Amino acid sequence: MPAFTAFDYGVADNMATIVLHRPEKRNAMTREFRDRAKAAFGETGGGAAG
Numbered sequence: 001m002p003a004f005t006a007f008d009y010g011v012a013d014n015m016a017t018i019v020l021h022r023p024e025k026r027n028a029m030t031r032e033f034r035d036r037a038k039a040a041f042g043e044t045g046g047g048a049a050g
Contacts (some may be wrong), residue, residue, distance in 0.1 A: 006021060006022050006036060006037075007021045007022075007036075007037065007040065008021055009040045018037070018040055018041070
């Protein structure tokens with residue numbers, strides 16, 4: 001799994017949690033931030049909730 005610095009990513013009990021961590025920029029999105037977020041969401045496995 002890649003290292004993420006703009007947010008924290010974790011999985012516990014089949015639940016992925018992504019917490020934005022750019023308070024100095026008020027969690028504004030940049031192209032790099034978006035690409036890394038997409039990678040993190042891809043790490044979740046894309047399973048349907050429910």
